[in-house]
Amino acid sequence: MSTIETSLLTTQVYDVLRSKIIGRKYLPGEKLDIQKIADELGVSRSPVKDAINQLVHDGLIEIIPRKGTYVTQLNFTDFIEILDSRLMIETWAAQRVTPSMTDDQVDKWGEIVHEMDSLLEVTPFPFELYSKLDMRFHKMLVEWAGNKKVLEIYSSLNIHVSLSRIVHSTSLESTIKRHQDHRTLFVAMQNRDLPTILGTLTLHITNLKDEAKLRWDEVML
Known part of the structure; x- marks a missing residue:
């Protein structure tokens, strides 16, 4: 898969995940399964991981070492x-x-x-x-x-x-x-x-x- 194609996939996955978080399909504190998301979207794990890294940068997702990936929950x-x-x-x-x-x-x-x-x-x-x-x-x-x-x-x-x-x-x-x-x-x-x-x-x-x-x-x- 070319770099351009991978980049486009990452953007598409990012848009989907961001929309689901903002639209309350994924609730604050909910644990996300990377493989499950990849299967649901029909893509490999790579663009999902890249999209999640972007969402971590946005503050919408947090990765807790040895626990997993979660939708950010504000106190x-x-x-x-x-x-x-x-x-x-x-x-x-x-x-x-x-x-x-x-x-x-x-x-x-x-x-x-x-x-x-x-x-x-x-x-x-x-x-x-x-x-x-x-x-x-x-x-x-x-x-x-x-x-x-x-x-x-x-x-x-x-x-x-x-x-x-x-x-x-x-x-x-x-x-x-x-x-x-x-x-x-x-x-x-x-x-x-x-x-x-x-x-x-x-x-x-x-x-x-x-x-x-x-x-x-x-x-x-």
Whole structure:
């Protein structure tokens, strides 16, 4: 098999495994069987190993010596620190982009909010679809800041936030309450109201941290 073909296979396997982790087909803490994955995908072990090494670098998979390969499982402290990091980046981005936001950019933000609105009316609630829009909404703000390195860091944080939501999942009721923050952010951006944007971002992350603590306390009881 040529180097190019092997590289393409590795990329394909990487995409499949990453999608399964983010899509909760593989849960945090779950042990992965390399041979089983290779058999299921109809490939040799080599591209699976290479893909897993990439996912280890991404922080989505961890290899524990003499034990095996596992989907990364975040603890409570990790989750809180990631949320704090998100807040730092999002508030920095908001200060950078709010004065120069175009009407088209604001409208795109609004379109995402409207999509999220519609999902809240669906039964059963499509949590995964909503989460993707939620992350896209916040990530778009960071993209507009125009700093590729910061965006890379932020994107890696969002991967872990997606994983942590499997553990620290919240109810539809709390999701609806938090969604009001997105509406507030959209209206504030329409008015280029930076103080409201910064205050709402802080409140949004604070509420996520409080909900995570409640969930963690329930698990520990």
